[in-house]
Amino acid sequence: MRQDIARVARAISEYEYVVMMARPDQLAAAQKACGKGVEVIPLPVDDLWARDTVPVFVEEGGKVAGVDFNFSGWGNKQVHDNDALVGRKLLSKYGIPRVQTSIVAEGGSFETDGEGTLLITESSIVNDNRNPGKSRAQIEAELKELLGMDKVIWLKGVRGEDITDAHVDSLVRFTAPGVILLDRAFPGMPADSWSRSSDQAKAVLSEATDAQGREFEIIDLPQPDPDLITGYTDDFLSTYANFYVGNDAVYMPKFGDRKADDRARGILQEHFPKRDVVQLNIDTIATGGGGIHCSTHDQPGKPVE
Secondary structure (H helix, E strand, O other): OHHHHHHHHHHHHOOOOOEEEEOHHHHHHHHHHHOOOOEEEEOOOOOOOHHHHOOEEEEEOOEEEEEEOOOOHHHHOOOOOOHHHHHHHHHHHHOOOEEEOOOOOOHHHOEEOOOOEEEEEHHHOOOOOOOOOOOHHHHHHHHHHHHOOOEEEEEOOOOOOOOOOOOHHHOEEEEEOOEEEEEEOOOOOOOOHHHHHHHHHHHHHHHOEOOOOOEOEEEEEEOOOOOOOOOOOOOOOOOOOOOEEOOOEEEEEOOOOHHHHHHHHHHHHHHOOOOEEEEEOOHHHHHOOOOOOOOOOOOOOOOOO
16 A cells, blocks of 8 residues: 555656655655655654545635545544544644634545536535534535535435445546546446446536536546456445546556556546646555545645745
C-alpha cells in the first residue's frame, strides 16, 4: 500500500507541488519512499484516504478557507481517531480559516463543475449513519451555503454495500461544465447494484440541466474486463472514473486489461487535451476500495508556512 501511494505522490510531483501526510514515527520512511520532490509533513493519520479527511477548500474574494465535514469513519463504520482531526490540524498548520458545519460528509461525496453545480449521491449523505434527523432539503440548503452552489443534483447511489455508501467520485465526474464521464460496467456483465446505480444516474442526468441551464453531455466510461485485471478482491474498485485532475496532468489507473486501459486513457485525453494523461498501477489501493482521487486532495495554491 505504501509503495502504491508513494508512486502516486512521485508521479504528481513531476508536475506540481505535493505534500504527503505521515505519522511522525514514519516520517523518514515516507520521505525515502516519496523522494525529494514531495514534502512529507508529520501529521498523525490512520489511513490514506485524503479525499475524505482533508477539508473541502473554497474560495471567496480571493481568500481560501477549508470546510471541515467532521470525518467520522464513513458513518462510524471504522474508528479513525487521528483522521477525524486531520481537517483542523492541516488548516491550523497552513493558517487557513476553518469553516465548521453540523453536516457529516466526506470529500468524495461531492463533484462540482466549478460553475455552481453539485452532484452528490443521496446514499452517502442523506443517511442516518452520518446525518440522523436531517432531511435532504436541509442538507441541500446547508451545502449550497457552505460550498457556494446554486444547484444540487441528487443521484440515488447504493446504501450499505461499500464503506462509503457509494461516493459520487467513483460514479460520475465532470471534465468541463456540462460534460460528464459516467462509470459503466464492463459490457455483458450481469446487472447488479452498481450497474443499476449507473443506469439511475444516467436517467437523472439525461433529464437534468446544470446551474447555468445547460443540458449534460454524458460519455460512458466502461470498466475493464474483471477476468483480465491484475488485482482483485471483493472490495476492488475497478472504475476509471476515480481519476485526479492536476495542474498539467490527469492521473488515472491502469488495471491490466490493455484494451480497456487504452480506451479509457483515450477518452480522458480527448476531454483533457491540454493535460498529459498519466496511467498508474494502483492495484493495492484499489483492493482497499479506493482509487487515485480517493487518496489525493487538491488545495488551491502552494501552502505557505
